[in-house]
Amino acid sequence: xxxxxxxxxxxxxxxxxxxxxxxxxxxxxxxxxxxxxxxxxxxxxxxxxxxxxxxxxxxxxxxxxxxxxxxxxxxxxxxxxxxxxxxxxxxxxxxxxxxxxxxxxxxxxxxxxxxxxxxxxxxxxxxxxxxxxxxxxxxxxxxxxxxxxxxxxxxxxxxxxxxxxxxxxxxxxxxxxxxxxxxxxxxxxxxxxxxxxxxxxxxxxxxxxxxxxxxxxxxxxxxxxxxxxxxxxxxxxxxxxxxxxxxxxxxxxxxxxxxxxxxxxxxxxxxxxxxxxxxxxxxxxxxxxxxxxxxxxxxxxxxxxxxxxxxxxxxxxxxxxxx
DNA sequence: AAGACGAAAGTGGTTGA
DNA sequence: TCAACAACTTTCGTCTT
Numbered sequence: 001x002x003x004x005x006x007x008x009x010x011x012x013x014x015x016x017x018x019x020x021x022x023x024x025x026x027x028x029x030x031x032x033x034x035x036x037x038x039x040x041x042x043x044x045x046x047x048x049x050x051x052x053x054x055x056x057x058x059x060x061x062x063x064x065x066x067x068x069x070x071x072x073x074x075x076x077x078x079x080x081x082x083x084x085x086x087x088x089x090x091x092x093x094x095x096x097x098x099x100x101x102x103x104x105x106x107x108x109x110x111x112x113x114x115x116x117x118x119x120x121x122x123x124x125x126x127x128x129x130x131x132x133x134x135x136x137x138x139x140x141x142x143x144x145x146x147x148x149x150x151x152x153x154x155x156x157x158x159x160x161x162x163x164x165x166x167x168x169x170x171x172x173x174x175x176x177x178x179x180x181x182x183x184x185x186x187x188x189x190x191x192x193x194x195x196x197x198x199x200x201x202x203x204x205x206x207x208x209x210x211x212x213x214x215x216x217x218x219x220x221x222x223x224x225x226x227x228x229x230x231x232x233x234x235x236x237x238x239x240x241x242x243x244x245x246x247x248x249x250x251x252x253x254x255x256x257x258x259x260x261x262x263x264x265x266x267x268x269x270x271x272x273x274x275x276x277x278x279x280x281x282x283x284x285x286x287x288x289x290x291x292x293x294x295x296x297x298x299x300x301x302x303x304x305x306x307x308x309x310x311x312x313x314x315x316x317x318x319x320x321x322x323x
Numbered sequence: 324a325a326g327a328c329g330a331a332a333g334t335g336g337t338t339g340a
Numbered sequence: 341t342c343a344a345c346a347a348c349t350t351t352c353g354t355c356t357t
Contacts (some may be wrong), residue, residue, distance in 0.1 A: 270348095306347085
């Protein structure tokens with residue numbers, strides 16, 4: 001049996017018209033019954049109705065908030081009518097998946113044929129962007145979990161990657177490389193900085209490639225540039241202290257030491273890990289929880305010599321300040 | 324003996340001509 | 341593109357606790 005041709009042009013034209021009507025309605029819509037422009041939106045029911053005559057104009061509004069849950073059937077304050085997860089940028093279609101299962105619902109004959117046709121159209125309408133995002137966001141999720149990073153970073157990285165796709169920065173670059181650069185940038189945005197080497201190890205991607213892609217992201221994405229701060233030693237201290245099993249007192253002391261010594265921006269151009277390591281070294285001695293230079297150097301992924309150089313520098317500044 | 328210190332030589336990245 | 345430079349690393353010998 002020959003397959004029935006689908007007239008995509010007609011279909012797209014129809015969809016565009018529908019979209020225009022919707023967009024117009026969002027800005028300036030009048031009730032078709034009484035002509036009133038006083039409309040009310042009921043977010044709970046997902047309805048838009050006329051304030052004058054009460055006619056319902058739209059009953060399929062999407063609620064973007066988190067789902068409510070009723071823990072007791074006697075609780076009158078919330079109901080369970082809101083179904084499904086909230087929208088999330090971690091999914092290619094933001095979680096608003098539309099699928100057709102032609103076998104479901106007991107459809108027969110012509111009905112089932114229509115269902116098949118709709119499924120086919122729906123599948124073909126998925127854009128290239130959506131298809132490529134599927135792979136990239138999966139890769140992102142795996143890398144983030146391998147590195148043990150919080151979900152907040154995953155979401156920020158997903159947003160950066162989407163922006164990169166929109167700005168057409170993927171062409172000519174590997175998806176993994178851009179994903180890794182997005183994660184590196186997201187870590188800095190979320191103030192949980194990781195070094196290029198750490199991201200490279202987690203993403204199984206070259207450190208140079210990530211650095212190169214990161215520079216491109218920063219130069220082309222202006223929103224990102226505004227959000228990313230310079231990684232400071234203080235941002236590294238909490239993590240290193242936890243790894244070295246040092247108390248929060250040492251952690252606070254180290255942070256205040258960095259602030260005292262480098263409040264004038266003197267740490268610029270210096271490896272923040274080195275500054276953090278030296279501050280932790282001094283703080284651990286002063287708070288009687290001493291760690292050796294070797295132990296700290298190992299955790300901070302730098303050498304003992306760098307700790308010594310920063311240590312000397314900081315001690316010189318401290319004697320100046322403390323007298 | 325372990326940890327700290329310092330010198331010397333080499334590496335990789337940045338900057339400016 | 342290349343030289344100059346600062347920061348950092350590696351290695352190794354010496355000093356201190």
